[in-house]
Amino acid sequence: MQTTNCFHCGDTCTGTPITFDEKPFCCAGCKTVYEIFSSNDLSYYYDLQEAAGTTPKAIEGKYDFLDNEEIISRLTEFNDGAVQIVNLYIPTIHCSSCIWILENLNKLNPQVTNSQVDFPQKTIRVTYKQEGISLKELVLLLAKIGYEPYISLEDFEGSKKTTDKSLLYKLGVAGFAFGNVMFLSFPEYFDLGSSAASGGEYWLNKYQDVFRWLMFVFSLPVVFYAASDYFVSAFKGLRAKILNIDVPIALGIVVLFLRSTFDITFNLGSGFFDSLTGLVFFLLLGKFFQQRTYSFLSFERDYKSYFPIAITRLTPNGKEETVPVQEIAKGDRILIRNEEMIPVDGKLTYGNAQIDYSFVSGESEPVSKKIGEQIFAGGKQLSGVIEMIASKSVSQSYLTQLWGNAVFKTDKATAFQNLTDSIGKRFTIGVLSIAFLATAFWLFYDPGKALNVFTAVLIIACPCAIALASPFTLGNMLRIFGKKKFYIKNTQTIEQLAKIDTAIFDKTGTITTTQKSTAHYEGMPLTPDEESILKNTIRASNHPLSRSLYDLLKEQDIITLDEYEEHIGNGLKSSKDDIKMKIGSANFVGKFTTENLMDTSIYISSNNAYKGRYVFHNQYREGLSSVFKNMSETLNLAILSGDNEGEKERLEALLPKLTPLYFNQKPETKLNFIKTLQDQGKKVLMVGDGLNDAGALAQSNVGIAISENINVFSPACDAILDASKFQQLYQYILASRKSIQIIKMSFVLSLLYNCIGLYFAVTGQLEPVIAAILMPLSSISIVVFTTIMTNLLGRKLS
Amino acid sequence: MSVIYVLLTISLVVAIIFFIAFIISVRHGQYDDSYTPSVRMLFEDELVKPKKSKVKSK
Numbered sequence: 001m002q003t004t005n006c007f008h009c010g011d012t013c014t015g016t017p018i019t020f021d022e023k024p025f026c027c028a029g030c031k032t033v034y035e036i037f038s039s040n041d042l043s044y045y046y047d048l049q050e051a052a053g054t055t056p057k058a059i060e061g062k063y064d065f066l067d068n069e070e071i072i073s074r075l076t077e078f079n080d081g082a083v084q085i086v087n088l089y090i091p092t093i094h095c096s097s098c099i100w101i102l103e104n105l106n107k108l109n110p111q112v113t114n115s116q117v118d119f120p121q122k123t124i125r126v127t128y129k130q131e132g133i134s135l136k137e138l139v140l141l142l143a144k145i146g147y148e149p150y151i152s153l154e155d156f157e158g159s160k161k162t163t164d165k166s167l168l169y170k171l172g173v174a175g176f177a178f179g180n181v182m183f184l185s186f187p188e189y190f191d192l193g194s195s196a197a198s199g200g201e202y203w204l205n206k207y208q209d210v211f212r213w214l215m216f217v218f219s220l221p222v223v224f225y226a227a228s229d230y231f232v233s234a235f236k237g238l239r240a241k242i243l244n245i246d247v248p249i250a251l252g253i254v255v256l257f258l259r260s261t262f263d264i265t266f267n268l269g270s271g272f273f274d275s276l277t278g279l280v281f282f283l284l285l286g287k288f289f290q291q292r293t294y295s296f297l298s299f300e301r302d303y304k305s306y307f308p309i310a311i312t313r314l315t316p317n318g319k320e321e322t323v324p325v326q327e328i329a330k331g332d333r334i335l336i337r338n339e340e341m342i343p344v345d346g347k348l349t350y351g352n353a354q355i356d357y358s359f360v361s362g363e364s365e366p367v368s369k370k371i372g373e374q375i376f377a378g379g380k381q382l383s384g385v386i387e388m389i390a391s392k393s394v395s396q397s398y399l400t401q402l403w404g405n406a407v408f409k410t411d412k413a414t415a416f417q418n419l420t421d422s423i424g425k426r427f428t429i430g431v432l433s434i435a436f437l438a439t440a441f442w443l444f445y446d447p448g449k450a451l452n453v454f455t456a457v458l459i460i461a462c463p464c465a466i467a468l469a470s471p472f473t474l475g476n477m478l479r480i481f482g483k484k485k486f487y488i489k490n491t492q493t494i495e496q497l498a499k500i501d502t503a504i505f506d507k508t509g510t511i512t513t514t515q516k517s518t519a520h521y522e523g524m525p526l527t528p529d530e531e532s533i534l535k536n537t538i539r540a541s542n543h544p545l546s547r548s549l550y551d552l553l554k555e556q557d558i559i560t561l562d563e564y565e566e567h568i569g570n571g572l573k574s575s576k577d578d579i580k581m582k583i584g585s586a587n588f589v590g591k592f593t594t595e596n597l598m599d600t601s602i603y604i605s606s607n608n609a610y611k612g613r614y615v616f617h618n619q620y621r622e623g624l625s626s627v628f629k630n631m632s633e634t635l636n637l638a639i640l641s642g643d644n645e646g647e648k649e650r651l652e653a654l655l656p657k658l659t660p661l662y663f664n665q666k667p668e669t670k671l672n673f674i675k676t677l678q679d680q681g682k683k684v685l686m687v688g689d690g691l692n693d694a695g696a697l698a699q700s701n702v703g704i705a706i707s708e709n710i711n712v713f714s715p716a717c718d719a720i721l722d723a724s725k726f727q728q729l730y731q732y733i734l735a736s737r738k739s740i741q742i743i744k745m746s747f748v749l750s751l752l753y754n755c756i757g758l759y760f761a762v763t764g765q766l767e768p769v770i771a772a773i774l775m776p777l778s779s780i781s782i783v784v785f786t787t788i789m790t791n792l793l794g795r796k797l798s
Numbered sequence: 799m800s801v802i803y804v805l806l807t808i809s810l811v812v813a814i815i816f817f818i819a820f821i822i823s824v825r826h827g828q829y830d831d832s833y834t835p836s837v838r839m840l841f842e843d844e845l846v847k848p849k850k851s852k853v854k855s856k
Contacts, residue, residue: 096837103838121836168824177816183809207802214806 010051065310066136129247245424290471351386460757465750480794485722507641523612671695
């Protein structure tokens with residue numbers, strides 16, 4: 001069969017494609033979006049990028065909470081009763097077509113006056129007239145065209161994020177001052193070593209003071225504003241009795257400024273204002289380079305980003321009302337619709353619950369629950385409407401309690417001493433001892449030069465190049481990894497990753513794929529007729545297992561069944577001619593099993609005789625055994641799974657011998673497991689995917705979340721790895737180790753510069769112009785060196 | 799007054815104007831999103847096309 005791809009979303013059309021306007025569509029949803037676009041003259045959307053669309057999802061009733069005034073006022077950025085402005089996060093924004101269609105929203109609804117997309121953040125800012133379109137209608141409109149906004153509890157509770165622009169301002173100030181001071185220094189550069197007395201250029205010497213004091217004025221904002229972070233950091237370090245790299249930097253800046261001011265006041269020389277401003281500018285540039293990260297990814301998510309804002313509560317007289325999630329109290333009756341998340345622990349009182357707990361426990365298959373049974377927060381209802389009675393409030397539920405653990409309150413950054421700071425200590429001690437030794441020598445030899453030498457040593461030894469090596473190397477690595485779909489939170493994580501000696505993996509969703517599963521058949525062979533009926537029967541079912549089995553069975557002609565019944569929670573019943581088939585659970589088809597089977601199967605019987613069953617397996621990621629084999633060379637490995645032991649044997653065969661496997665692990669046990677390892681002095685890498693790993697990810701030295709789709713939510717972590725790059729994980733770890741070596745090489749290089757500079761300083765010959773050449777030269781060569789080296793390293797990564 | 803003061807003043811004023819322009823542009827969020835405007839810029843011309851067809855169809 002020839003495969004046709006949907007004109008709207010580009011997916012392969014399974015079954016018969018819907019043809020509309022001579023174009024194929026995979027589903028009615030995609031067709032509707034096309035209709036909307038083409039009838040509003042927006043079909044240019046498809047010219048910009050082929051098959052750019054996203055299939056809209058059914059959302060009936062999901063956004064009813066947006067009618068609530070309080071919720072509206074919390075979500076909107078501006079609201080004066082007539083005009084509202086709202087900022088919405090739309091994860092499906094992915095191409096230029098998306099930007100175009102979303103910025104032309106007013107063609108679809110004239111009440112929208114302005115819409116602006118921020119592509120890197122994947123947000124849209126919409127201004128609209130409240131009387132014409134409500135927030136709910138706006139959200140529904142967006143959802144209808146396949147751009148469903150994601151509104152979570154975090155938006156509701158969280159304060160509006162304000163980005164810190166102070167670094168940009170500081171960089172601007174330093175750059176501005178640097179440029180101007182350089183200009184003003186030109187007369188000094190051209191008129192080297194001459195003064196009015198020795199018969200230099202008369203014209204320049206006459207205005208020397210004006211130039212020098214102007215430079216002084218320019219350096220004031222640089223020292224007192226742009227460089228203020230370094231003073232604060234050095235002071236904090238000293239108070240905590242740590243000699244970090246900012247101590248010699250701050251010392252250098254202070255000495256540079258004081259000595260320069262002293263020089264120009266007493267007309268001793270031109271001062272080092274050019275070096276001073278240049279130094280601060282380069283340092284801030286390094287900081288800026290390091291700071292840029294992935295704004296569209298969030299590494300700080302807790303359960304609030306997953307949970308809905310509001311939920312439907314049933315009043316005692318049977319009416320539905322929408323209430324914010326936090327207001328749910330013990331004993332409330334709650335209505336959960338299809339595909340909605342259960343926000344609190346409670347008891348099921350009505351309906352058939354098929355709950356997907358993959359988020360919480362890592363179990364891959366949905367669990368069915370009967371009326372009266374306990375259901376837990378974090379599960380997703382998969383089949384129809386259910387009702388439940390809350391037994392706890394949201395923050396006290398089983399899942400949300402995990403975030404009460406102290407791990408989530410400690411900041412990993414403070415506990416870790418990075419490479420630059422650890423070298424900073426030795427460096428500071430070294431520089432200070434050289435300065436004092438040289439001063440002592442000159443005091444004895446020529447006391448007039450002693451102060452000059454002392455300040456010169458501190459100026460020239462200012463570790464600008466050392467401070468730049470790490471931000472530029474790691475910042476560049478961050479970008480290279482990002483291109484290879486490995487998104488790291490900050491540069492420090494790379495340093496941590498290089499030190500890892502133990503790697504712990506979660507099973508479901510981490511080393512198994514969620515997209516594919518395989519099954520094999522056990523039992524008596526099915527006749528061709530039975531196979532045909534089987535395929536046609538499960539075609540109509542929406543149960544996730546039926547869907548996956550349907551995709552695995554070979555193509556059959558579509559036939560009309562004489563009879564078809566779906567018994568929710570049990571299975572399917574169908575008949576055609578004289579064959580009656582039952583497909584579903586063991587009890588349903590009449591097979592009595594005494595053994596407690598841990599694998600997932602679909603049982604089949606024909607005319608009340610048991611035929612056989614399809615056993616489902618986890619599909620492991622490609623290259624899993626080779627990844628583990630390579631990693632086991634330098635790392636200790638282990639598997640921590642929330643699932644049962646059903647897959648133990650298959651895993652043992654795949655993984656290197658004696659890899660420890662732990663099953664039935666709860667979120668807290670995973671966390672404690674990692675804590676125990678760390679107490680033994682191990683540096684632990686945790687690789688996980690779900691909320692059930694959140695504690696372990698937070699506790700570990702480096703927590704990597706594996707994600708099939710990086711725009712979909714992953715738990716709080718230090719790095720996000722695209723699932724398609726799982727095989728490269730070990731290469732990435734090796735690359736981060738190599739980037740640490742690059743930093744160490746740059747340290748050696750910059751120490752070389754320092755030695756040259758120190759020679760001039762110690763011998764008392766440091767002229768401002770030498771400092772002005774040496775400082776930018778060392779900084780720039782370090783930047784060039786690290787950039788070339790990291791790019792070479794990046795090229796080796798496949 | 800010597801010409802050098804005039805020149806210095808002019809050069810300083812020009813530099814400060816650019817500096818103020820930079821501060822204003824940061825404050826207005828021009829550096830918040832450095833990607834979307836580059837794409838948006840390319841739409842402008844094509845936007846006319848759907849508008850024209852709208853006129854014709856009416």
